[in-house]
Amino acid sequence: MTYKVAVAGASGYAGGELLRLLLTHPDVQIGALTAGQNAGSKLGAHQPHLFPLADRELLETTADNLAGHDVVFLALPHGASGAVAAQLPDDVLVIDCGADFRLTDSEAWDRWYGGNYAGSWPYGLPELGDNRATLRTAKRIAVPGCYPTISTLTLAPAVQAGIVTPDVVVVAASGTSGAGKSLKANLLGSEVMGSVSAYGVGGTHRHTPEIIQNLGALTTDPVTVSFTPLLVPMSRGILATCSAPLHDGVSAQDVRAVYEKAYAAEDFVHVLPEGQWPTTASVLGSNNVAIQVTADADAGRLVAVGAVDNLTKGTAGGAIQSMNLALGLDEHIGLPTAGVAP
Ligand SMILES: NC(=O)C1=CN([C@@H]2O[C@H](COP(=O)(O)OP(=O)(O)OC[C@H]3O[C@@H](n4cnc5c(N)ncnc54)[C@H](OP(=O)(O)O)[C@@H]3O)[C@@H](O)[C@H]2O)C=CC1
Numbered sequence: 038m039t040y041k042v043a044v045a046g047a048s049g050y051a052g053g054e055l056l057r058l059l060l061t062h063p064d065v066q067i068g069a070l071t072a073g074q075n076a077g078s079k080l081g082a083h084q085p086h087l088f089p090l091a092d093r094e095l096l097e098t099t100a101d102n103l104a105g106h107d108v109v110f111l112a113l114p115h116g117a118s119g120a121v122a123a124q125l126p127d128d129v130l131v132i133d134c135g136a137d138f139r140l141t142d143s144e145a146w147d148r149w150y151g152g153n154y155a156g157s158w159p160y161g162l163p164e165l166g167d168n169r170a171t172l173r174t175a176k177r178i179a180v181p182g183c184y185p186t187i188s189t190l191t192l193a194p195a196v197q198a199g200i201v202t203p204d205v206v207v208v209a210a211s212g213t214s215g216a217g218k219s220l221k222a223n224l225l226g227s228e229v230m231g232s233v234s235a236y237g238v239g240g241t242h243r244h245t246p247e248i249i250q251n252l253g254a255l256t257t258d259p260v261t262v263s264f265t266p267l268l269v270p271m272s273r274g275i276l277a278t279c280s281a282p283l284h285d286g287v288s289a290q291d292v293r294a295v296y297e298k299a300y301a302a303e304d305f306v307h308v309l310p311e312g313q314w315p316t317t318a319s320v321l322g323s324n325n326v327a328i329q330v331t332a333d334a335d336a337g338r339l340v341a342v343g344a345v346d347n348l349t350k351g352t353a354g355g356a357i358q359s360m361n362l363a364l365g366l367d368e369h370i371g372l373p374t375a376g377v378a379p
Pocket residue numbers: 045046047048049050051052071072073074075076098111112113114115117134135136181182183214215216217218219347348351352
């Protein structure tokens with residue numbers, strides 16, 4: 038069977054990456070492509086790398102234009118998905134790349150996003166807890182944020198195994214595509230080039246509650262997350278350095294064993310050989326996550342480092358992995374397992 042797929046937000050970074058991957062997916066046919074202010078123009082004007090779709094016209098993002106598809110991806114700004122999703126039939130698989138349906142706690146939504154709480158959908162991170170089973174029957178899927186994807190996967194084995202106190206510190210450096218295409222003062226070329234800067238400091242970044250929600254599902258201990266994002270002068274990729282107090286008597290070997298066991302059956306998550314540390318370059322353009330972990334014995338902390346391509350496994354790849362599960366397809370179809378180098 039071939040599934041007809043629409044992409045709303047096709048002119049954006051997440052929409053572009055969805056289309057790059059969907060073009061190689063053997064079980065889908067690419068249907069309607071929609072946008073906001075750029076509706077009416079050709080996709081090629083916004084996504085010059087997507088040659089096979091260059092002449093396709095961008096339509097307005099309306100329920101009518103998204104009708105008649107088996108799958109609808111929403112790659113719209115936060116807050117825009119709820120109203121569109123509400124108009125789509127229940128039997129259509131709707132996959133939201135935005136934040137609208139990620140948080141299960143309406144109070145957390147009010148505090149971190151505000152505006153109407155649209156509810157929560159099955160969470161599109163198959164490697165976490167029982168999510169894979171839930172996703173197999175889902176008709177609505179919330180794709181995780183890019184920082185939560187890598188922070189959660191980098192810390193989950195330790196938290197789930199109970200070898201750390203889940204008072205975690207995450208410092209994660211992201212490429213600029215994480216911010217989307219819209220022009221922001223701190224993203225001007227001359228501000229970003231040759232400099233690394235912190236933002237969302239002091240527990241103010243909206244991904245903090247999402248990371249807490251994910252890790253909190255793995256332990257009965259209270260979870261705290263001190264999250265500091267950094268902006269670095271590259272287009273894609275996130276490198277997350279995560280640490281937490283390690284329980285007494287847990288060695289570096291024990292820690293490695295926990296991680297290797299946790300991810301032994303996960304084809305996209307790679308615990309690297311001892312001594313090899315993740316780089317964003319190694320996962321570029323792929324659906325892979327690279328993780329390394331050790332014990333800092335003097336500080337009494339677990340230190341784990343994870344790398345992901347924010348647009349692939351961090352958004353569009355993760356979304357397609359979840360789509361595959363929900364359609365009953367092999368989870369890996371259409372997803373690159375090798376990166377682009379150098
Ligand atoms: N970039 C990333 O690494 C990640 C992004 N995401 C999420 O994916 C979503 C899209 O992000 P991203 O692609 O980076 O953002 P972009 O700013 O690059 O793209 C936004 C897209 O939404 C369209 N759009 C904007 N406003 C409206 C509107 N009112 N109605 C309909 N369409 C509209 C834009 O169309 P137009 O060109 O016409 O303005 C464009 O196609 C966001 O929710 C983001 O949080 C999630 C994880 C990571």
